[in-house]
Amino acid sequence: MESASSERIMPTALKILIAGGFGVGKTTMVGSVSEVPPLETEERITAASVGIDNLAGVEGKLSTTVAMDFGRITISPELVLYLFGTPGQDRFWFMWDDLATGALGALVLADTRRLDASFAAIDFFESREIPFAVGVNCFNGHRDCTSEQVRQALALAPSIPVILCDVRDRNSSKEVILAVLEAARAQAAARLTQVAGC
Template sequence: MVPTPVKIIIAGGFGAGKTTMVGSVSEIPPLSTEELMTTASAGIDDTTGVEQKKTTTVALDFGRITISPHTVLYLFGTPGQDRFWYMWDELARGAIGTVVLVDTRRLDSSFAAIDFFERRGIPFIVAVNCFDGSDEYTEEEIREALAISPGIPIIFCDARQRESSKLALIRLVRYAMSRLPEPEMASSGA
């Protein structure tokens, strides 16, 4: 039996940890389009809060994780900078859901991803990537700051840790499945 492929998007702002998450959980060596940042991006890419960042995704990241003999997740990490957002429509096509990674040092960089998936009706969860040295916030504070609807899950994770990333993916799959329409019962015709 060939496993069912399930497409998942890992999205978020510039420097939120998308490449790291795909790499931490993928069972294959991930495909990454990371390139060194150059002076050409000066004044274009806002590195406030991530000044030490030296590389950036210029197309996508790709990984795979088998969650059962029947199901394989294909992970697609989006580029985070505004200039690459034109690719998001293609990457999101056919996805069952999205993990929107959030960096509390740069909450404002999360709005575009949240808006993108809300507008398209693609199920998403918010995964707060707990960076070393960043301020800690409660789920309620994050929900209020990002204007997240009450039904959308918010979790805290460490994208560097395989188990933490797996838990985020599990939460997303469960949430996406809960949003599927109920199967109609066939009438008995009696």
């Protein structure tokens, strides 16, 4: 019989969604931060998407996520994060409810050239009371806005973290994911306070 000290520890699994508009960098982020080769469901953009997918601002994009991206980060032997990147186009939004089931929190990636593409994801998580942070993907290191300017443009509450990042960089991506975990912790603490005050 194995002793208690030699028993295998089953880690707690936490699920985080990475969402945002089409071409904002969700697949790139999962790939940059995952410790395992990420699962990607990328397909080439064809003429069939003309008039359906809005390529404004991402005209050079050649592929798109048609289901989800998946990656993993081991925080400790007791804690593992599973990352689920959502598809960005309107026609795949029907999948978001299933992907959101059981999520601890979410990251909304934003592109300052197309901030309006972030509203649907923000509305989705706010309406379901899923804690989230906003990561502003600074393409090619270009930072044309401050996080406070983005907060105001997206009409975000002061409690929602807004962080400038480069999703190609592992450390930058980790920083934003830590902000999601902090947002989830803060929401859980607020709910406990409410319950204790009843």
